Amino acid sequence: MARTSPELLLSTSARESRPGGPDAGGSRSGGVVTRVAGLVEPSGRRVLRALLVPNEHTEQLCRSIKQSIKESGLLSEWNGERFVAVDVPPRADTSGLFALLQPEVDAARAFWEWADVRPFTTTRV
Numbered sequence: 001m002a003r004t005s006p007e008l009l010l011s012t013s014a015r016e017s018r019p020g021g022p023d024a025g026g027s028r029s030g031g032v033v034t035r036v037a038g039l040v041e042p043s044g045r046r047v048l049r050a051l052l053v054p055n056e057h058t059e060q061l062c063r064s065i066k067q068s069i070k071e072s073g074l075l076s077e078w079n080g081e082r083f084v085a086v087d088v089p090p091r092a093d094t095s096g097l098f099a100l101l102q103p104e105v106d107a108a109r110a111f112w113e114w115a116d117v118r119p120f121t122t123t124r125v
């Protein structure tokens with residue numbers, strides 16, 4: 001097993017991976033399957049996911065959220081213009097982002113969750 005960071009152990013094998021087969025969920029490169037085999041220690045980082053309901057204010061809200069993320073120095077990944085995942089390091093200030101989201105959540109125009117609602121698990125290879 002290779003240790004690639006303080007957080008994860010990776011396991012590799014030379015087995016072929018087939019879509020939907022027993023190696024589904026691993027990463028394959030040149031016939032080698034790489035899987036997360038275990039968590040060495042938690043990094044303390046979290047992922048905030050938010051889904052915006054389309055309405056007449058969604059475009060402006062997206063711009064405001066993107067600006068807040070940039071000003072806070074956070075990293076994010078968007079899927080279209082309505083779903084965002086934000087990488088939140090320990091002690092990061094997310095107050096500006098939550099100030100934007102809370103009125104939308106209260107009006108049922110947005111939904112959010114922490115991506116770590118379940119403990120990290122692995123399967124035996």
